[in-house]
Amino acid sequence: MPIESPVPAAGEEYPAGLSRRTFIAATAAAGGATASGLLAEPAEAAEAAENGRVSLTVNGARHATTVDNRTSLLDLLREHLGLTGSKKGCNAGACGACTVLVDGRRVVSCLTLAVRLNGADVTTVEGLADGDLLHPLQQAFIDQDALQCGFCTPGQIVSGVGCIREGHTGSREEIREWMSGNICRCGCYPKIVRAVEQAAGRK
Amino acid sequence: MYPFTFTTARDTRAALEAGRNGGRYIAGGTTLVDLMRETVERPGTLVDISPLPLRFVTVTARGGVRIGALVTMTDAAAHPAIRRLYPVVSAALELSASAQLRNMATIGGNIMQRTRCTYFRDVTAACNKRDPGSGCAAIGGFNRTHAILGTSDACVATHPSDLAVALTALDAKVRLAGSSGTRSVAIADFLLLPGATPDREQALRPGELITAVDIPAHPRPLRSGYLKVRDRQSYEFALAAAAVALHSSGGVIRTAKVAAGGVGTVPWRLSAVERHLIGRRPSTRLWSSAAELAAEGAKPLTHNRFKIELLQRTVERELRIVGGTA
Numbered sequence: 001m002p003i004e005s006p007v008p009a010a011g012e013e014y015p016a017g018l019s020r021r022t023f024i025a026a027t028a029a030a031g032g033a034t035a036s037g038l039l040a041e042p043a044e045a046a047e048a049a050e051n052g053r054v055s056l057t058v059n060g061a062r063h064a065t066t067v068d069n070r071t072s073l074l075d076l077l078r079e080h081l082g083l084t085g086s087k088k089g090c091n092a093g094a095c096g097a098c099t100v101l102v103d104g105r106r107v108v109s110c111l112t113l114a115v116r117l118n119g120a121d122v123t124t125v126e127g128l129a130d131g132d133l134l135h136p137l138q139q140a141f142i143d144q145d146a147l148q149c150g151f152c153t154p155g156q157i158v159s160g161v162g163c164i165r166e167g168h169t170g171s172r173e174e175i176r177e178w179m180s181g182n183i184c185r186c187g188c189y190p191k192i193v194r195a196v197e198q199a200a201g202r203k
Numbered sequence: 204m205y206p207f208t209f210t211t212a213r214d215t216r217a218a219l220e221a222g223r224n225g226g227r228y229i230a231g232g233t234t235l236v237d238l239m240r241e242t243v244e245r246p247g248t249l250v251d252i253s254p255l256p257l258r259f260v261t262v263t264a265r266g267g268v269r270i271g272a273l274v275t276m277t278d279a280a281a282h283p284a285i286r287r288l289y290p291v292v293s294a295a296l297e298l299s300a301s302a303q304l305r306n307m308a309t310i311g312g313n314i315m316q317r318t319r320c321t322y323f324r325d326v327t328a329a330c331n332k333r334d335p336g337s338g339c340a341a342i343g344g345f346n347r348t349h350a351i352l353g354t355s356d357a358c359v360a361t362h363p364s365d366l367a368v369a370l371t372a373l374d375a376k377v378r379l380a381g382s383s384g385t386r387s388v389a390i391a392d393f394l395l396l397p398g399a400t401p402d403r404e405q406a407l408r409p410g411e412l413i414t415a416v417d418i419p420a421h422p423r424p425l426r427s428g429y430l431k432v433r434d435r436q437s438y439e440f441a442l443a444a445a446a447v448a449l450h451s452s453g454g455v456i457r458t459a460k461v462a463a464g465g466v467g468t469v470p471w472r473l474s475a476v477e478r479h480l481i482g483r484r485p486s487t488r489l490w491s492s493a494a495e496l497a498a499e500g501a502k503p504l505t506h507n508r509f510k511i512e513l514l515q516r517t518v519e520r521e522l523r524i525v526g527g528t529a
């Protein structure tokens with residue numbers, strides 16, 4: 001039986017003088033809600049307020065878990081749900097590599113606290129394809145050869161899906177402006193713009 | 204990031220109660236989570252205000268607009284009445300941050316956002332704003348992006364908000380709720396000059412909540428716009444920016460509202476430019492003679508002398524765009 005435990009804020013520095021709390025590594029893996037209610041140790045009780053319950057849907061699957069309040073949505077996805085498509089570039093809102101859709105809107109998951117997402121519906125790059133059938137924008141990235149190293153690509157694609165839904169694809173200039181929240185170190189911008197154009201049905 | 208407790212306020216009363224007890228409001232989180240991760244901000248309790256009913260935009264018959272504090276930057280920029288009446292506001296918003304951040308960030312949080320001074324963000328650097336009395340690493344350091352107006356010996360950081368520049372030009376007011384009732388403060392009085400206390404940035408009392416921003420009705424219809432100049436074309440803070448709103452009739456400028464961003468420790472109202480414009484006929488010469496007054500009183504630092512001319516040119520260009528050369 002899975003024991004529920006607080007999800008640590010992965011990659012976070014713990015300030016000196018504070019001992020890292022012990023966490024039991026058994027959270028919900030992709031695909032199902034965890035069993036309820038057990039807090040790991042009595043010692044946790046005093047700090048329980050620094051954790052929170054969250055129940056959300058990710059790519060159609062429901063997850064209920066307890067997270068350290070500091071945990072970002074990005075860390076919840078990558079470290080605890082095994083969804084490593086969303087990338088951690090800057091962890092500061094400045095690169096877009098971590099872009100996901102929350103309730104249909106594109107956001108940066110690195111600045112989103114997981115504990116605030118009760119009832120939210122999250123879509124990551126892993127949730128875009130329909131089985132083996134790629135999302136039209138995924139296909140367009142292949143057709144247009146819109147990547148080199150690929151690190152920014154999941155964020156570009158999810159952001160592009162948001163951009164197309166918002167209708168900001170009237171011209172290449174408009175796409176460039178509304179995709180500017182996604183940095184590409186490899187400089188694939190012209191082809192990324194063409195891929196968004198293709199998927200938006202503009203060519 | 205330091206540990207913190209987290210509560211969600213179901214209504215305004217609960218929020219104010221939590222705020223009075225030292226809780227820190229979180230709206231979009233795009234400033235706060237970032238600075239908490241850098242350990243610049245270390246709140247013990249976060250109070251999620253997202254359930255509060257502050258997501259409205261109301262427009263009065265005379266053209267006043269009230270924007271609820273929790274309206275996202277995206278929604279405010281897209282609002283048809285704001286686009287029609289005050290394009291300077293929608294342009295300032297759409298030229299801010301990125302589409303993702305604008306989907307998260309709120310109007311209240313935007314005017315509360317803290318400076319992007321890199322020394323402020325670096326907890327190992329001296330910074331009077333973060334750590335009063337520790338000094339200012341920017342004054343003797345790399346200060347190319349810092350302010351030339353409104354600076355003090357204690358701090359030279361710019362206010363980073365584009366929206367606040369547009370709101371300053373339009374004489375907007377900030378509506379506040381506190382345990383002793385509500386009040387309304389002009390944005391120019393709300394955002395504080397650094398002086399000797401750069402850690403005090405807003406005229407906000409402990410626990411006070413921003414509920415809305417009011418753009419007053421302007422008796423004459425305004426043509427307005429926002430120009431932002433930066434190191435890259437998009438997704439970057441301003442090196443210089445100009446918010447311009449004009450009304451002309453009978454070939455003469457009757458109303459002129461001009462404010463600058465990226466150059467001041469607070470959004471900088473260009474009163475000398477406004478005075479020069481009023482009563483005169485629009486012309487290319489007028490725009491340039493008015494813009495020459497834009498940097499009055501500027502005190503450049505080691506690396507940002509270029510901002511003086513950049514500000515003048517930015518103001519001149521936006522006057523020309525909004526005012527035409529009829």
Ligand SMILES: Cc1cc2nc3c(=O)[nH]c(=O)nc-3n(C[C@H](O)[C@H](O)[C@H](O)COP(=O)(O)OP(=O)(O)OC[C@H]3O[C@@H](n4cnc5c(N)ncnc54)[C@H](O)[C@@H]3O)c2cc1C
Binds near residue numbers: 228229411
């Ligand atoms: C990479 C990046 C680029 C950016 N570029 C730009 C740019 O070009 N132009 C620009 O203007 N901005 C820019 N921003 C800043 C962004 O616009 C702000 O972070 C955002 O508007 C803050 O709003 P929020 O709702 O996320 O605030 P939060 O982070 O939730 O809160 C910020 C502060 O405001 C307080 N607060 C929030 N709401 C209230 C309220 N109702 N009453 C009282 N206090 C409140 C919080 O306690 C906190 O101290 C950028 C940010 C990032 C990360």
Ligand code: SF4
Binds near residue numbers: 320321332333341358
């Ligand atoms: S300019 Fe202001 S914010 Fe920057 S280091 Fe100096 S005191 Fe701190």
Ligand code: FES
Binds near residue numbers: 091093096
């Ligand atoms: S990792 Fe989130 S924006 Fe860079």
Ligand code: FES
Binds near residue numbers: 183184186
């Ligand atoms: S493909 Fe390498 S960062 Fe974009």
